[in-house]
Amino acid sequence: KQNNRENDLFVINFIERANPFFKSKLSSTFNPLSKGSSGSLVEFIVSLMDKDDNDMWKGRAISLISAIMMALVYMRDHEDFDLNFSSLREHLQLDKVIELYKTRTDFPIHIKNALRAYTVSLPSFQEGAPKQKDIVLGLHGYLQMKFTKILGFLTDSYGYIFNSIPEIDLENFTAQNKKAIILVQFPSFEKSIDELKTLSYLMLSMLKKQLNFALQENPLSSISWIINDCPVNPGFSVVSAQARAHHVSLLFSYKDTNFNQSDSNESMSLAANCNIKINMNSPTNYELQYQGMKYDLNIL
Known part of the structure; x- marks a missing residue:
């Protein structure tokens, strides 16, 4: 406030407290689907899906979401269609898929082909039938169910963040070389561990997606992120390795030294790519080993 930078601070607040739809403003708004190619957004949604050992059903579900x-x-x-988690969930219904395929003759041929390829892949699907057989509805419903959980809680629980006009535009921040701080507050007392993991991975995936945009456009950018209480997520260490080349500052913090137990390789890679390491009081002797070198984090 003393430096007149209040407009550069954004807060994504997942702590609901009560029903957020009838309360005063609690959070900045953010729509991850407002920018980006279809391919990058599909990868983003798929990364949030529950893990499934059955590759066949997962492949069919990806075919649906891709089309x-x-x-x-x-x-x-x-x-100017408002693409957000709510409208995406609505258009995953079979009647919406068929409607897009039949009525949108203005779509490019590759989009029409993708919609047709999905519909005809459903057993017993009849293109001209006014109503599809139960087996078609059941199979599509099963594939749609793969996205029900993630889209449900992002739309219903956190619609006050994701279904409004976005105030946070990461690509705009990068393109304009705007210095901004985004503070993410997670509901560690309100939600389960699984939901906290999903929320943290959601935010980390969006940061990774933004760095991919920087790699493509190569702008001179500067953006600082403060992410609070996030676990180590597989595949994110590459972000810390690439960020410096694009003038992106990353701050990683952890509450205790057990953060490395879930994925020791990931945590060691993150630590190795951090030029500055600050360690507060630690009741345990904590040591990282990397390329034959030992790092005593109690003295760093």
Whole structure:
């Protein structure tokens, strides 16, 4: 406030306290689907899905989300369609898929082909039938269910963040070389460990997606993120390795030294790519080993 930078601080607050839809403003708004290609958004959604050992069903579900995402991204870019988690969930219904395939003759051929490829892959699907057989509805419902959990809690529980006009635009921050701080507050007392993991991975995936944008456009950018109480997520260490080249500052923090137990390779890679390491009081002797070198974090 003393430096007149109040407008550069954004807070994404997942702590609901009570029903957030009827309370005063609790959080900055953010729509991860408002920017980005269909391919990158599909990868983003798929990364949030529950793990499934059955590759066949997961592949079918990805075919569904890919076809729909291509159509909705086209509508977003050419018709000012409001693409968010709520509208994505709505268009995953079978009648919406068929409606897009039959009525949107203006779609590019690759989008129409993707919609048709998905529908005809459903056993007993009849293209001209006014109503599909139960087996078609059941199979599509099963594939749609793969996204029900993630889209449900992002839309219903956190719609006050994701279903409003976005105030946070990461690509705009990067393009304009705007220095901003985004503080993310997670509901560690309110939600389960699984939901906290999903929320943290959601935010980390969006940061990774933004760095991918920087790699493609190569802007001179500067953006600082403060992410509080996040676990180590597999695949995120590459972000810490690439961030410096794009003038992106990352701050990693952890509550205790057990943060490395879930994925020791990931945590060691994160530590190795951090130039400055600050350790507060620790009741245990904590040591990292990397490329034959030992780092005593109690004295760093």
